[in-house]
Amino acid sequence: MAAGAGHAGLHFDRVDKRYGSVYALRNVTLSVAAGDCVVLAGRNGSGKTTLLRLAARLTRPTDGTISGAPEISAPQPAIGFVAHATMVYDELTAGENLRFFGKLLGLPRVNERVAELLKEVGLAERKDSLVRTFSRGMRQRVAIARALLAEPRLLLFDEPATGLDPEATAWLAAQLRKLRDAGCTILMSLHGESELAQLAGRAVRLDAGRVVADTRTGATFHSVYHFTGG
Amino acid sequence: MGLLSNAATLLAKEARTEFRSRELVSTTLVFVLIVVVLFSFAFDPTTSESRRFGPGLLWLAFLFAASLMMQPSFLREQANDTLSALRLSVRDPFAILLAKIGANTLFLLLTELLMLPVFAVMFNVAVVPQLPGLVLTFALGSLGIATAGTALAAISAQARMRELLLPLMLLPLLTPVLIAATAVTAGLLAREPVLEWKGIGFLAAFDVVFLTALWLFGEYLLEE
């Protein structure tokens, strides 16, 4: 990957993901262009999390191909992933967590980058506190800082506003706006319309593992968020 | 980042976590002590019997303890799904396994070395003159136990009844380590101490075989 280059977009081609006899995703074909900001809407269990994990290359599709996202063996720093779980260590401090992941990623000036991020997420004074002592909102902020460590070009956020108060949600919306405007590709799953949803240029609805509505193919944003089936 | 530097970073984190809580080494040490004491109650050995069975008992206790202490290293990564974060941050997933093996080896070795003076007192054997040989044996044996243990912990972490399953799978698999390590330790603690190089070589070979197997198949162990 050339330095500073965005990636080429994400393409799901007839992707199935099956767990035993249950299909989490069925025949999903979806293209996300570089720089797009897309919202994935859908009820619980509709396949949003599975789709994001597939995009992050954390799991393989049962059928179909996914292209565009960096291959598993390619530099992973290109992906920033935020999930339900915080994906940070409770028994380390915020600063230690970020320094640890920063070193793994091979960041050139780890300490500076960590300090910078901690300031951005508003946790600079709590950098020496164990994550175990943090509130849900603060943990989410550490998780987001971790995802942004290597300045990724592809961001995959799974219900990132869960457990955040309105103030924190507004802050998150501002962060995402900045990243979107800088040309990052964003794919995020949300429960419904919200401040975050307004950032998106496109919305896609999943239901029982299938794509059932897409603003790109004519559905309105409203209908995607308030899909009632049929 | 390269494989070894990633593994080193991961290992440092494991060590720091353990150093803060000290829960793994301390509980393992107590467990080993209990097994040794129970043996004395069950068999009421004479001094010469203690000499004869001591090394075997020691390694048996280490094996039992190890089969219980291997689980936490993977369960810890399941708590907040940090395993996914690790998989996204390292280029070669073998680094994750290598670090866990390294950490488990160190914790096991530390437990064994702390146990050694207690063993020397309880069984009236002189260990200090044989210290280099003993440390070498403990290190190679622990590496073998940790390698197989880490592999099987990764497997059983995804099954039900994992706390029972891991010792069940691990103990038969480690019989060669038990046999060889006991033989070498017994040789070192005999009246005429001798370092059995055949045993050292065997333990080293076991370690190489299983590390290679893990290097070949490790990424599949971490798959989702």
Next chain:
Amino acid sequence: MVRRILFGAVAVALVVLGAYAAFFVAPEERTMGDIQRIFYFHAATAWAGETAFFVCFLANLLYVWRRAAKYDWLGVACAEVGLACITVVLITGPIWAKPVWGIWWTWDARLTSTFVLWILYICYLLLRSLIEEPERRALLSALFGIFAFIDVPIVFGAIRWWRTQHPAPVIMGGEGSGLDPVMRKVFFLNVLAMHLLAAFLIVERYLLERAKGAIQDLQREAEAQ
């Protein structure tokens, strides 16, 4: 279907033939008498069991590489049949040993590593029963099967080197070495018979597992409607 029945019939016929040969064709062994005849059955079953485990190992490797369900079916079929063979070996061994050497069991290299092999394959099947999702179960048990298979020769080596108190019982000067020519023919007849029987059972078990997979596929299709 007809082919399967025929195959089974041929295998059983050969086993019966082998048993007949063992009891009535083979000459009586000099030192042990008639009880020695169980050896033909015992050792042949042991060989068949080991072959089954080797095929299981290959199936495990192929599954990890290819991820095709058929290798998982083959793996579990071989493991179950292999386990049955080794169970028979562990039971017939002592039955034969007691009258001949006066002991039921000894911890020599061959016996002990057979016992460890037996336990490891029980663990393999136990592991499978504790994982619900089929693809996870297939992958994880394949990996365990690979580790277990690598371990068994190491166990054998360790005991061979260090457990010198229990020398291996010598069976008629070592199997196949200096055996009376008739005995050798009877032995290999039984080896062939047991392999065919094992192969037949493996195929049947494989087909059973395949049918289970087909039922699950159908259920899945039905639920998706």
